[in-house]
Structure formats: C-alpha cells, structure tokens
C-alpha cells in the first residue's frame with residue numbers, strides 16, 4: 001500500500017480493513033492489551049510515516065500527538081466515537097489534520113442501552129440476578145423445608161412502575177431524542193403521551209421520575225449533575241448516564257446513593273474511566289456497565305467503517321462523513337418531539 005493507516009485498537013468486522021486495503025492503504029492495528037494507550041505508546045505507533053490514524057475515546061489527542069502525526073506526514077485522524085471531548089480539534093486544525101467522528105450509526109444502539117438501564121434500574125434486575133445466582137432464592141431455609149410456596153416474598157425487589165411516570169431527557173440531540181421516542185412507546189389505542197420542552201434543566205431534575213443524560217461533554221456540562229442538583233431530584237428518581245462520566249460529579253453521586261437508598265442509577269460511563277470512584281461498586285442502587293452503549297454488532301462495525309472512511313476521505317480527497325465542526329450543540333433548538 002501507498003498509504004500507512006494505523007488503528008490504535010482492534011475494531012470489529014473486516015469491512016473497514018478491506019475498504020482501506022482496496023484503496024491502496026497498508027493497515028496496522030495495535031494489539032497491546034492496555035485499556036488506555038499513553039501518548040508515548042501512540043507516538044511509537046505513528047512512527048516516521050503515517051498518513052492517518054483511527055483512535056479511541058480513551059486517548060488524549062492533543063497538541064503532542066497531532067504534532068507527531070504531522071511530522072509523520074499525516075493528514076487525517078478519526079475518533080471511533082461520536083463524542084470527541086478527547087480531541088483538541090483546534091490543535092489538529094493548526095497542523096492541517098482533518099478530524100472525523102462517527103455520528104448516526106450509534107444513535108439507536110446507545111438510546112437502547114439508556115432505555116435498558118432505565119428499566120433495569122426501575123425493576124432492580126441486577127440486584128435480583130445477583131440474589132438468584134447467590135442461591136438465596138431457596139438457599140436460606142434448611143433443605144428439608146424446601147418449598148417454593150414459602151419462598152416467594154411479595155416485598156422482595158419491589159421497584160418502580162414506569163407507566164404514567166415522567167421521563168426527562170437532558171441533551172435532546174440525536175441520541176436523547178431516540179431515547180425519548182423509545183420510552184414513550186405506547187400500546188395501540190392508548191392516549192398519546194405528552195411531550196414538552198422544559199423551561200430549564202432544573203425543572204427536569206425536579207419533576208422527572210427517570211432522567212437520562214445525553215449532552216456532549218465540554219466546559220459547560222462538566223459536573224452538570226452535582227451535589228446541589230442531585231438534592232433537587234425526587235428521592236426515588238432514576239438517573240441514567242450514557243454520555244460522558246464527568247457530566248456527573250461521581251463523588252457527590254456516591255454520597256447521594258448512600259443517603260437515598262431508593263434513588264437508583266444506571267451508569268455506562270465514569271469520571272475516571274476505567275475506574276470507579278470509591279464506594280460506587282458497593283452500592284446496590286447502582287447498575288454499572290463498562291462503556292457498552294454503542295456495543296451492538298451493527299453499530300460497532302458501522303463506527304469502524306465510518307472511521308476508516310473518514311481517514312480515507314481525507315487521504316483521497318473525499319468529503320469527511322463525520323465532521324466534528326458540524327456536530328449539533330448541547331441544546332438542540334431544532335429537536336423535534338418524538339412522533
């Protein structure tokens with residue numbers, strides 16, 4: 001191949017690799033088994049000649065890396081993610097390096113995880129699963145009394161009924177709107193669910209029973225959910241985060257979970273990913289999953305393909321598909337009510 005393209009992680013499917021190979025690229029995939037590659041690791045990968053890089057949201061793409069990529073003759077970088085808070089787009093521009101992201105293909109998959117976490121938190125599915133696997137459903141009675149009749153307790157794992165409750169979405173962009181649509185699904189013949197644009201975020205926090213966070217992470221959304229705002233939420237509310245960890249002050253959240261046992265959260269992202277703040281993993285009222293919101297086969301392969309097309313586009317002079325300079329702002333004034 002005439003061009004050298006590096007991927008900092010193995011990515012699913014073969015379509016993205018084939019696309020690059022067909023277009024005269026040699027593809028190199030880093031196979032280090034590290035969750036987070038350091039800046040030095042990536043500089044070594046870039047080497048002396050590199051036309052483009054496909055990177056991950058766990059990497060810090062700032063001045064140092066774009067300078068290194070530029071020295072190696074690089075023209076393109078694509079995050080394999082829709083979010084690009086890990087990328088200093090200005091630094092990339094300074095070195096003439098185009099930046100891509102992967103919007104669109106992960107919208108529904110991410111919204112489905114947020115909906116899953118909402119329902120799982122409401123019905124305490126993970127706690128119940130742990131209880132079952134621990135053998136506690138029949139385990140605590142001596143075996144001679146083993147009888148399922150005695151062991152169904154009506155007060156066990158009682159959760160929230162979501163029907164008729166208020167769902168709040170903070171960050172009504174592509175993913176937030178798709179989440180709202182899913183949560184508003186109704187059976188034929190029922191009254192339509194009402195929808196309104198809240199006058200403020202604080203109104204959403206105060207009034208909603210289930211709240212899902214979908215803003216981009218930037219200076220204005222860092223610790224958007226803090227101690228004070230948690231205190232305004234309903235005591236039995238459910239909070240879901242499939243956006244970025246630092247949108248929540250996680251230390252304050254752990255304290256809030258301790259003080260309010262009926263408050264439940266479903267978290268896909270963490271402030272110091274891949275770590276959790278102390279105490280979070282012990283909280284029964286928290287469901288935690290390792291950044292899997294976009295993890296459906298179709299979506300992850302789509303993201304890899306889009307990232308490859310972004311890099312290829314710049315190298316070959318095609319338009320870049322996912323262009324962070326055109327990403328929708330945090331509060332999308334044009335967001336439409338779910339049909």
Ligand code: GLV
Nearest residue numbers: 080081082083294
């Ligand atoms: C995942 O978190 C993404 O931004 O695509």
Ligand code: GLV
Nearest residue numbers: 151152153154155
């Ligand atoms: C519960 O299983 C019921 O039958 O009500």
